[in-house]
Amino acid sequence: MDRTDLKKIYNNSLAGPLIFAGVLFLLPFVVQSNYILSIMIMIGFYALLCNGLTLLMGYAGQISLGHAAFYGIGAYMSAYLSAKMGLSPWLGMLAGMILAAIIAYIVGIPIFKLKGHYLALATLGFGVIVYTAFKELKDFTGGLNGFFGIPTISLFGFEFNNDFRFYYLIWLFVILGILFSRNIIHSRIGRALRSIEGSEVASDAVGVNIMKYKLQVFMLSAMFASLSGSLYAHYITFINPNLFDVMTSIYLLIMVVIGGASSIWGSVIGAAVFVLLGEILKSVVPLVFPNAGGEFEIVFFGLLLVVTLIYMPNGLSPQLEKLIARFRRNKELVPAPVAAGRDGVESGGDQS
Amino acid sequence: MSGQQTILKVEGLTKQFGGVAAVHDVSFEVKEGEIFAVIGPNGAGKTTLFNMITGVLPVTTGKVYFKDRELTGLKPYQIAALGVTRTFQNLEVFSNMTVIENVMTGAHLRMNTGILRAGFRFPSVVREEVNIMEKAMECLKLVGIEHLAYERAVTLPYGNQRLLEIARAYVSEPELIFLDEPLAGLNSEETRKWINVILKMRENGMTFVFVEHDIEAVMSISDRIVVLDNGIKIGEGTPEEIYENPKVVAAYLGEEEEDAVSC
Ligand SMILES: Nc1ncnc2c1ncn2[C@@H]1O[C@H](COP(=O)(O)OP(=O)(O)OP(=O)(O)O)[C@@H](O)[C@H]1O
Ligand SMILES: [Mg+2]
Numbered sequence: 177m178d179r180t181d182l183k184k185i186y187n188n189s190l191a192g193p194l195i196f197a198g199v200l201f202l203l204p205f206v207v208q209s210n211y212i213l214s215i216m217i218m219i220g221f222y223a224l225l226c227n228g229l230t231l232l233m234g235y236a237g238q239i240s241l242g243h244a245a246f247y248g249i250g251a252y253m254s255a256y257l258s259a260k261m262g263l264s265p266w267l268g269m270l271a272g273m274i275l276a277a278i279i280a281y282i283v284g285i286p287i288f289k290l291k292g293h294y295l296a297l298a299t300l301g302f303g304v305i306v307y308t309a310f311k312e313l314k315d316f317t318g319g320l321n322g323f324f325g326i327p328t329i330s331l332f333g334f335e336f337n338n339d340f341r342f343y344y345l346i347w348l349f350v351i352l353g354i355l356f357s358r359n360i361i362h363s364r365i366g367r368a369l370r371s372i373e374g375s376e377v378a379s380d381a382v383g384v385n386i387m388k389y390k391l392q393v394f395m396l397s398a399m400f401a402s403l404s405g406s407l408y409a410h411y412i413t414f415i416n417p418n419l420f421d422v423m424t425s426i427y428l429l430i431m432v433v434i435g436g437a438s439s440i441w442g443s444v445i446g447a448a449v450f451v452l453l454g455e456i457l458k459s460v461v462p463l464v465f466p467n468a469g470g471e472f473e474i475v476f477f478g479l480l481l482v483v484t485l486i487y488m489p490n491g492l493s494p495q496l497e498k499l500i501a502r503f504r505r506n507k508e509l510v511p512a513p514v515a516a517g518r519d520g521v522e523s524g525g526d527q528s
Numbered sequence: 529m530s531g532q533q534t535i536l537k538v539e540g541l542t543k544q545f546g547g548v549a550a551v552h553d554v555s556f557e558v559k560e561g562e563i564f565a566v567i568g569p570n571g572a573g574k575t576t577l578f579n580m581i582t583g584v585l586p587v588t589t590g591k592v593y594f595k596d597r598e599l600t601g602l603k604p605y606q607i608a609a610l611g612v613t614r615t616f617q618n619l620e621v622f623s624n625m626t627v628i629e630n631v632m633t634g635a636h637l638r639m640n641t642g643i644l645r646a647g648f649r650f651p652s653v654v655r656e657e658v659n660i661m662e663k664a665m666e667c668l669k670l671v672g673i674e675h676l677a678y679e680r681a682v683t684l685p686y687g688n689q690r691l692l693e694i695a696r697a698y699v700s701e702p703e704l705i706f707l708d709e710p711l712a713g714l715n716s717e718e719t720r721k722w723i724n725v726i727l728k729m730r731e732n733g734m735t736f737v738f739v740e741h742d743i744e745a746v747m748s749i750s751d752r753i754v755v756l757d758n759g760i761k762i763g764e765g766t767p768e769e770i771y772e773n774p775k776v777v778a779a780y781l782g783e784e785e786e787d788a789v790s791c
Pocket of ligand 1: 550568569570571572573574575576577617
């Protein structure tokens with residue numbers, strides 16, 4: 177009785193994540209292509225990162241244009257501790273997350289006094305500063321020459337040293353991340369975050385300490401980004417500052433918006449659309465414009481962002497949810513329950 | 529009017545916007561269990577007064593006490609934690625949530641799940657959620673909109689959104705609730721319903737301070753009334769006393785004359 181009660185508001189069922197995990201598990205056996213696997217791994221890094229960013233942007237309604245900084249902090253922390261200090265990559269990962277959380281806390285206190293465009297600019301500035309630090313702190317990061325020789329990650333002697341193995345590692349993290357975020361959304365904390373997006377004055381009036389929750393969700397999203405960065409470093413084994421520049425932050429924003437900032441699954445959808453479109457562009461554009469460079473991507477994704485914001489301000493995930501709901505209805509011949517307040521929430525509210 | 533204990537004391541509150549005093553040197557006291565009304569023409573400073581008391585706006589000068597605790601200088605969420613909450617003149621329901629989630633958010637202070645416990649969804653989290661959901665449902669029943677629990681809050685008609693805001697305030701079991709024009713936009717049927725809700729809640733020991741233009745409702749439900757005009761308190765007393773206060777009558781007649789001219 178009690179369980180069914182909560183289900184009326186929150187879809188807590190494990191069916192979705194389990195089906196998703198099942199499909200992911202089987203994928204490498206069905207499509208035996210290293211190329212596809214490497215693409216899936218890239219999607220995984222971004223999905224993990226966007227997961228935290230979605231909590232921040234979609235649920236709490238706070239924009240960040242500096243999250244590549246935390247991605248980089250995780251990557252460099254893990255790289256330095258494992259390659260230079262000989263520590264376990266797992267420790268590096270943990271240290272990165274802790275450092276990212278501390279930095280998010282320190283930066284968050286002044287930054288969250290700002291709202292809307294000012295917040296966007298301040299986070300952008302933060303991203304630029306950290307990127308510059310990656311370039312200039314050559315003793316730690318190797319500067320623009322890059323950081324070489326990052327060890328791969330292993331668990332009880334099992335090394336994640338090829339795409340097939342790493343694929344399972346990264347997607348395990350993605351799924352755990354989604355479950356964690358979903359649990360948060362379906363709780364007092366999730367409602368507090370959403371209340372900030374819904375109406376700050378009302379949120380304040382019912383006793384939500386807005387600053388505290390903005391800081392918490394900012395720290396949490398920084399930790400997600402850092403974790404993703406660490407895993408990335410141990411996968412690719414070579415990093416340089418340009419991977420974590422402002423453009424990356426903007427691409428992350430684009431992913432979150434395309435996927436739909438109002439659904440935790442949007443992070444996976446957005447990451448997948450971004451990576452797949454990027455791959456298609458890479459192979460198609462040279463056929464049409466032989467001399468075109470990377471700017472093409474920037475223009476294309478910029479346009480995509482604008483078009484999405486105009487025609488689908490809530491991103492792709494609500495569309496997908498509608499499709500799934502219709503599919504269910506056909507199957508069960510019962511009216512679909514109210515969709516509102518499930519994994520997805522409208523994020524129509526303005527950011528100011 | 530259970531005790532005659534003072535629950536709210538407002539001392540010389542003043543708010544300057546630039547050179548203009550929107551509220552000037554206003555003082556009054558509210559007793560425990562009272563239904564207390566603040567009335568006055570448009571722009572009299574009623575909302576500004578509420579905003580200062582509930583911490584939304586800083587005061588220019590003056591002090592506010594809740595029981596013996598000074599509220600001046602506290603943030604709204606800190607004031608809420610002491611047991612004082614409010615509703616808004618321009619509806620502020622959480623448009624991105626369902627009706628019941630709105631009320632559950634109102635119970636924020638009655639819950640203690642933190643971000644980590646929530647993320648790992650400890651059994652205690654589920655228990656707390658179920659409890660709060662039941663409690664929220666009771667509050668929705670009390671205001672009579674439980675059948676709308678799973679609708680999105682923004683889809684509710686105006687009157688029901690007002691009731692929702694009251695349920696959201698009530699669920700946290702505050703001792704003192706401020707209501708800014710709770711009847712605006714309600715029809716007479718809804719107004720009657722609202723009056724019953726407030727009377728029922730008062731029986732449960734709550735104190736209300738409300739701003740309202742519907743004079744009939746104010747007179748029928750209030751124990752005492754304060755009248756503001758141009759930011760200044762021009763009268764205070766029981767409904768009977770207010771009716772007979774020449775200053776109040778003048779202020780309201782003046783307003784009606786202006787209205788008549790402008791129409
Ligand atoms: N933030 C602000 N900045 C400048 N002036 C303000 C501000 N808020 C209110 N005022 C002014 O203060 C005066 C009182 O406004 P207030 O909203 O408190 O009136 P009110 O009694 O609630 O009116 P109504 O019945 O129309 O709601 C008005 O003249 C208003 O223009
Ligand atoms: Mg007002």
